[in-house]
Amino acid sequence: MRRYDLITPEGTRDFLFEECALKRIVETRTREIFKSMGYTRVITPSLEFLDVFRLNSGYFSQEELCKLTDNKGRLIAVRPDSTAPIARVVSTRLKDAELPLRLYYTQPVYHFAPSLKGKSTEINQTGIELIGSSSKMADIEVISAAFSVLTSVVQGEPVNQKVNYSLELGDVRIFRELMHKLNATPAQKEEIHSLIESKNYPALNDFLDKLGDNKITRSLRKLPTLFGGEEVFERAANVFQDERIQEILDNMKALYHTVCAINTDGKVTVDLGLVNKTDYYTGLVIKGYLEGYGEEVISGGRYDKLLDEFGYDVPAVGMAVNVDAVANVIGKKYIPVQTPADVLIVAENGCEAQAVKTAELLRAKGLSVEHFLDSENAEQYAQNRGIKKMILISKDNEKEVAING
Amino acid sequence: MDKPLRIALTKGRLEKDTVKLLEGLGYDCTAVHEKGRRLILPVPDAHMEVVLAKAADVITYVEHGVCDMGVVGKDTLMEMNGKLFELVNLGFGKCKFALATKKDYPFYDGFGVKTIASKYPNVTRAFFENKGMDVDIVKIEGSVELAPLLGLADGIVDIVETGTTLKENGLAVVEDVAQVSARLIVNTVSLKLRQQEIEAFVKKVEDYIND
Numbered sequence: 231m232r233r234y235d236l237i238t239p240e241g242t243r244d245f246l247f248e249e250c251a252l253k254r255i256v257e258t259r260t261r262e263i264f265k266s267m268g269y270t271r272v273i274t275p276s277l278e279f280l281d282v283f284r285l286n287s288g289y290f291s292q293e294e295l296c297k298l299t300d301n302k303g304r305l306i307a308v309r310p311d312s313t314a315p316i317a318r319v320v321s322t323r324l325k326d327a328e329l330p331l332r333l334y335y336t337q338p339v340y341h342f343a344p345s346l347k348g349k350s351t352e353i354n355q356t357g358i359e360l361i362g363s364s365s366k367m368a369d370i371e372v373i374s375a376a377f378s379v380l381t382s383v384v385q386g387e388p389v390n391q392k393v394n395y396s397l398e399l400g401d402v403r404i405f406r407e408l409m410h411k412l413n414a415t416p417a418q419k420e421e422i423h424s425l426i427e428s429k430n431y432p433a434l435n436d437f438l439d440k441l442g443d444n445k446i447t448r449s450l451r452k453l454p455t456l457f458g459g460e461e462v463f464e465r466a467a468n469v470f471q472d473e474r475i476q477e478i479l480d481n482m483k484a485l486y487h488t489v490c491a492i493n494t495d496g497k498v499t500v501d502l503g504l505v506n507k508t509d510y511y512t513g514l515v516i517k518g519y520l521e522g523y524g525e526e527v528i529s530g531g532r533y534d535k536l537l538d539e540f541g542y543d544v545p546a547v548g549m550a551v552n553v554d555a556v557a558n559v560i561g562k563k564y565i566p567v568q569t570p571a572d573v574l575i576v577a578e579n580g581c582e583a584q585a586v587k588t589a590e591l592l593r594a595k596g597l598s599v600e601h602f603l604d605s606e607n608a609e610q611y612a613q614n615r616g617i618k619k620m621i622l623i624s625k626d627n628e629k630e631v632a633i634n635g
Numbered sequence: 636m637d638k639p640l641r642i643a644l645t646k647g648r649l650e651k652d653t654v655k656l657l658e659g660l661g662y663d664c665t666a667v668h669e670k671g672r673r674l675i676l677p678v679p680d681a682h683m684e685v686v687l688a689k690a691a692d693v694i695t696y697v698e699h700g701v702c703d704m705g706v707v708g709k710d711t712l713m714e715m716n717g718k719l720f721e722l723v724n725l726g727f728g729k730c731k732f733a734l735a736t737k738k739d740y741p742f743y744d745g746f747g748v749k750t751i752a753s754k755y756p757n758v759t760r761a762f763f764e765n766k767g768m769d770v771d772i773v774k775i776e777g778s779v780e781l782a783p784l785l786g787l788a789d790g791i792v793d794i795v796e797t798g799t800t801l802k803e804n805g806l807a808v809v810e811d812v813a814q815v816s817a818r819l820i821v822n823t824v825s826l827k828l829r830q831q832e833i834e835a836f837v838k839k840v841e842d843y844i845n846d
Contacts, residue, residue: 348699394637394828429826432724432818458830499827519824524700525718526824 241343241351251566252557253354256383257336260356260551263378264334267371269358272333274315276340280305282314284539289314289510294341296351308340313510313533313548316359321540329362329544336553350554357530357550364534364545366481369514370488372547373397376518376528377493383556384520385495393559394521396497397528398457399486400504402511403478404470405453412446422450426503429454445471454503460486462500485514510536516549520559527555570616571600574633576608578624585623609633639677640832643686643693643705649817650687652727653706657685660839682832691715694820703825703833709815710794714755720826722837723819726844732758732812735801736790737783742809749789752782759792762812780804 238244245253261271280297283290289311296308309315312335324331336356343349358375360368377397384393405426409419418441425434431454438447452469456462463483467476482500489498504515511531518528530549537544573592577585589599600617602608612620612633620631644653654664657678666676667685676685686702690711696702698717708728712721732755736742742749750771753759763770775782775791780800782788792812801807819840826833 347695396828398827428718429720429722429821431722433721457827497828499830501827517827519827521828522700524698524822524824 239351240345241349243350243352247568248566249557249561251568252561252564253553255560255566256551256553256556257354257356259382260379260553261334261336263375263382264356264358267332267358267375269332269334272316272319272335273337274309274312274319274335276308276337277306278309278315278318280307282318283307283310284314287510287539294343296340296342309337310341311339312337312355312357312550313359314536316361317533317537317546318540320359320361320544321537321542325542330368331361332358333361334358354553355550356553357548359546359548361537361546362544363547364532366485368547369485369532370492372530372549373399373485373489373516374492376516376530376549376551377489379528379551379556380518380520381493381495383560393563394497396499396519397489397493398499398501398504398517398519399482399489400501400515400517401478401482401513402505402515402531403513404475404502405505407472407475407478408446408449408453412441412450414441423505426450426454427505429503431455456503457499457501459497459499462502466502482514514547518549518551520556522559522562523555525552525555527552527559569598570618572597572617572619573599574602574608574612574615574617574620575599576602576620576622578622579605581623581625584628588621588623588628637682637829639682639684640704640829640836641684641686641702643688643696643702643707645690645693645705645707645711645817646687649690649706649708649728652817653725656725656727656840656843659843694719697820697822700822700824703822703829704836705820706817707820709813709818710755710758712818712820713758713761713813713815716757718823720821720823721818722821723840723844725817725819725840728815728817730794730796730815732762732792732815733795733808734762734790734792734810734812735780735783735795735806735808738805738807740783740789740809742790750787751790751792752779752788753792754779755792758812762792780806 283295285292295310298306300306316333320331334357338352338354340352343351358372360372380395380397384395412419421437425437434454435451438451441447449470456466463479466479470476486498486500504517510533512534513532515531516528517526520527528549528551532547534545537546575585575589585601589601592599602611608620618633620633622629622631644650654667658664662678662681664678670676674687678685686696688696690707693705693707694711694715694717697705698719706725710732748769748771750773751759752773752775754775756772756774759772773782773788779791779793782791783806784804790809794815795801795808798808819837821833
């Protein structure tokens, strides 16, 4: 039998030292932001019943879910996302809690990645969920949190180097409205969805040619091209000429202006063709991009119907940050330094208790202290590790020795 | 100053046509012609870099964002199924995916599960899945035409350009699977972070091929 005891499964990895420190930097920063905005941490289990992720709704695909069975043979999924589990918690244990609820999480999610593509199965995420409000201010709060995360990671110490970033807004209702009015079979609609998602203009045009030339097909042709800055709203108004869509656009434009006014440093863009196939979003969608990473590092939006699926009909909005991706981007500009211990304690045989007490006293003063474990060459050890001070402990004496690096 | 815009080109069949396109747009491709063994080549005056790679790698590089754009055949795109934007059908490198069997072979007859040989197992699977048909797929790396001739497979799904190879080996197309041509692909983040540059480039390309 072949043993796999020396490697990790594909798509997973060990994080050592610098990589670990980078991840911690990102997590700490985002957590501080969320805490300062009044969010409280929740932890949901890594394992959930498969039913939580609603395969029938198409939010997650069967292939990407990591599945197992429990001791009664029931299907379990290793969480592919934290929003559905939080929707479950809120709909059950927090059903009587006062709204709005502000929750944040820092925990990994799992998706089986296609083989040999260099993608991760385990992705560390941190994110927020603002539950119980459909107000414009709730949207703005979540967007501003996303912006704070981007700004703080790329511009705060210690990176402090210019990295291009942008935040993008979209609204899936425009697409849904058009699809609702389009006269086509579900299979055709599915095809149009994926062509718009991949901005495949040529194939989209060919496909829509078959459905005839009318106001809806003309709008769908233009939908994936409607991305960029302020000018998009004007172009969109000309394209759609639809009362309901115009109303959505007007709201979005107001939101866009507000966000631009909050943050003038990063770029704010809109993409009306932002229609991810598998998600539970019902309105606003948010994406955050960082130069140097090939996919979005922040993803979120409004999901007003998801909690209803768990029997609690309240609106919600949220977003998640891909911690590994952000750490990867800062890692290109900054390598955290591993700091050695401040003091090495070398105890004579029989003086172990005294050594531990001394170490604890020093630690209480904020120093980091290591014990020397061998019987000789302590000075050499301290030099190798870059430790600057040594304390020699014998029966009746404590002696400090400075180490010359 | 931003990094140069990086475009990955598929080596071989599509390379010549793509370089012709770039030259038609007014880019200086001297470095690409005189590349020797170099794989990353500058395009002077254009703030652009050309990377030469195998088709499947073009998709991988663009998907990961280490190249902003790429030129690659629809055949490889269909097989790889990456998450990227497929902005322009460049028109050249035309051919098709087709299902072929030995001439006059009754492929759809009977109830047995058919065996298909292909270099493109994903394209094959998707094609038959659409028909609601279960098939056994055998991945072949070289001349797929051999498989039905040797009796390993009932049919093949492969790229057909002129059909000469099929004919000379006594095979014939049963059904077209999909039309194929070269595409301009763009990384999903690059398009957003460098929208102006990329849109200007795409516009030039579109104007050129529509002429």
